[in-house]
Amino acid sequence: MQKLQDIAVMVEPKDDVPLNHLNATPILHEILHALQRLATQGEPTTIDLRAIPFGPGDEDALLNQLGMGEVKIELDTLGKSTIWETAFSGVWIIDHQNAESERIALQIEVAHIPAIIKAQTEDVTESLQLLDNQLNPNRTETTGLREE
Amino acid sequence: MADDMKRFTQTLGESLRERGVSRRGFLKFCTATASMMALPPTMVPAIAAALEKARRPSVIWLSFQECTGCTESITRSHSPSVENLIFDHISLDYHHTLQVAAGDAAEAAREAAMHENEGKYIVVVDGSIPLDNPGFSTIAGISNLQMLEETVAGAAAVVAVGSCAAFGGLPHADPNPTGAVSVSDIVHDKPIVNVSGCPPIPTVITGVLAHFLTFGSLPELDALGRPMVFFGQSIHDRCYRRPFYDKGLFAETFDDEGARKGWCLYRLGCKGPMTYNACATTKWNQGTSWPVESGHGCLGCSEPDFWDAGGFYNALSIPDSDIIRRAGVVAAAGVALGAAAGALNRSTRAKAAASHEKVTIDDLDKTS
Numbered sequence: 377m378q379k380l381q382d383i384a385v386m387v388e389p390k391d392d393v394p395l396n397h398l399n400a401t402p403i404l405h406e407i408l409h410a411l412q413r414l415a416t417q418g419e420p421t422t423i424d425l426r427a428i429p430f431g432p433g434d435e436d437a438l439l440n441q442l443g444m445g446e447v448k449i450e451l452d453t454l455g456k457s458t459i460w461e462t463a464f465s466g467v468w469i470i471d472h473q474n475a476e477s478e479r480i481a482l483q484i485e486v487a488h489i490p491a492i493i494k495a496q497t498e499d500v501t502e503s504l505q506l507l508d509n510q511l512n513p514n515r516t517e518t519t520g521l522r523e524e
Numbered sequence: 525m526a527d528d529m530k531r532f533t534q535t536l537g538e539s540l541r542e543r544g545v546s547r548r549g550f551l552k553f554c555t556a557t558a559s560m561m562a563l564p565p566t567m568v569p570a571i572a573a574a575l576e577k578a579r580r581p582s583v584i585w586l587s588f589q590e591c592t593g594c595t596e597s598i599t600r601s602h603s604p605s606v607e608n609l610i611f612d613h614i615s616l617d618y619h620h621t622l623q624v625a626a627g628d629a630a631e632a633a634r635e636a637a638m639h640e641n642e643g644k645y646i647v648v649v650d651g652s653i654p655l656d657n658p659g660f661s662t663i664a665g666i667s668n669l670q671m672l673e674e675t676v677a678g679a680a681a682v683v684a685v686g687s688c689a690a691f692g693g694l695p696h697a698d699p700n701p702t703g704a705v706s707v708s709d710i711v712h713d714k715p716i717v718n719v720s721g722c723p724p725i726p727t728v729i730t731g732v733l734a735h736f737l738t739f740g741s742l743p744e745l746d747a748l749g750r751p752m753v754f755f756g757q758s759i760h761d762r763c764y765r766r767p768f769y770d771k772g773l774f775a776e777t778f779d780d781e782g783a784r785k786g787w788c789l790y791r792l793g794c795k796g797p798m799t800y801n802a803c804a805t806t807k808w809n810q811g812t813s814w815p816v817e818s819g820h821g822c823l824g825c826s827e828p829d830f831w832d833a834g835g836f837y838n839a840l841s842i843p844d845s846d847i848i849r850r851a852g853v854v855a856a857a858g859v860a861l862g863a864a865a866g867a868l869n870r871s872t873r874a875k876a877a878a879s880h881e882k883v884t885i886d887d888l889d890k891t892s
């Protein structure tokens with residue numbers, strides 16, 4: 377019987393051309409139109425990349441073409457989220473991961489600032505109360521701040 | 525107990541905040557939920573508003589003639605911090621594979637959940653129902669048919685998970701030795717969602733439950749009762765190898781030049797053109813890949829009678845029963861069902877129905 381090491385194995389050299397099924401191109405055009413809307417009407421757009429039928433290499437091709445800009449933000453809630461501006465100002469990548477560092481959503485947001493970055497109104501109201509309680513622990517009334 | 529009550533009456537927004545999840549965290553949760561439900565990102569604010577107020581629905585999960593693959597699939601759904609939050613917010617009151625209780629205690633939990641949530645609970649079913657002899661598949665001595673009928677009676681809706689519950693699946697494959705039928709062959713007076721697949725994609729199962737939790741309603745369905753958002757387009761229409769199909773570039777064997785170059789797998793038996801499922805976009809295993817991306821054609825596992833479609837490696841042939849169903853010849857199916865039901869061991873079934881009498885091993889040998 378032939379031994380395992382007797383079976384000839386031919387290792388094929390890795391192709392230098394990166395694999396890409398050209399599915400990134402229509403997304404890049406969608407981003408172009410979204411940027412146009414943002415520039416002229418101030419209207420933001422979100423594209424969910426989970427809904428796109430990417431083949432091997434397509435996602436890398438898209439992210440490579442978009443490149444890396446000057447802002448990178450890390451969010452730590454229900455696992456990490458990494459948000460970065462691409463080389464095209466106003467085009468952001470939002471990579472949401474869960475506590476096990478598995479990706480739960482990958483989106484492109486074309487906006488002046490991604491919606492999730494803004495402090496949320498209810499959280500601001502709560503932190504106002506919290507800080508006030510810390511500074512004035514003996515105050516009796518529930519909200520010590522005057523309504524303007 | 526008081527804690528249990530609180531969990532039951534709390535809205536999802538309240539329980540997340542109690543766990544220290546910020547509004548940003550909630551927004552992230554809603555974004556991932558929208559993505560999981562295959563809804564556009566513009567729906568996130570509406571989802572956030574609805575989830576903020578959502579209350580825990582009770583879910584009773586019944587497993588009949590199945591291989592437990594569907595439960596294996598859902599327990600591997602890949603975003604624990606999001607889907608677990610959804611599951612924490614669903615009261616899974618009965619699932620005999622996952623629950624600790626067994627026998628009478630388990631059945632008591634099922635009956636209590638049915639009683640307390642009359643008219644509001646969801647019944648999830650995996651597995652087909654054998655009609656030839658109730659003894660072929662029983663739980664605590666109760667036949668699958670009887671358990672299904674009595675459990676769905678007070679349900680708001682039924683979710684048939686997997687191709688067995690949705691269309692009969694493997695047990696229903698020729699020659700169908702147990703007289704297996706689907707949930708919709710038996711239940712006619714409740715809304716039914718068919719989440720087909722062998723097994724279904726985990727996020728598609730949770731996506732349907734999340735839809736009910738979020739909007740309190742069922743998603744829009746196709747002609748076979750499947751949610752349009754996941755089953756609205758064929759594998760072929762969303763396949764990244766489609767440009768090769770259109771150019772007539774096919775792999776002829778699994779190791780030829782075409783296979784290495786990632787050409788279309790049609791001639792190797794790919795059933796993508798007749799199969800409706802979300803594999804090409806949602807993918808499997810944390811979104812890593814899916815069968816066609818791994819170099820194997822689609823088997824058509826989310827379609828009725830895919831086991832009898834003429835060989836996984838033969839170039840496409842559409843199963844006859846699929847054509848019958850799509851043409852809406854429901855009457856023929858109704859007659860077949862009647863015949864199968866007639867073949868039941870009537871005396872045993874009637875007795876068992878009257879008193880929950882245990883079906884014994886001897887009953888398997890009896891003829892009607």
Ligand code: SF4
Pocket residue numbers: 759760761763764765766767769787788789790794795796797816821822
């Ligand atoms: S591999 Fe299958 S689904 Fe993809 S294009 Fe070919 S036939 Fe269609």
Ligand code: SF4
Pocket residue numbers: 721722759799800801803814815816821822823824825826
């Ligand atoms: S690719 Fe086809 S056979 Fe494979 S899981 Fe998806 S629908 Fe089922």
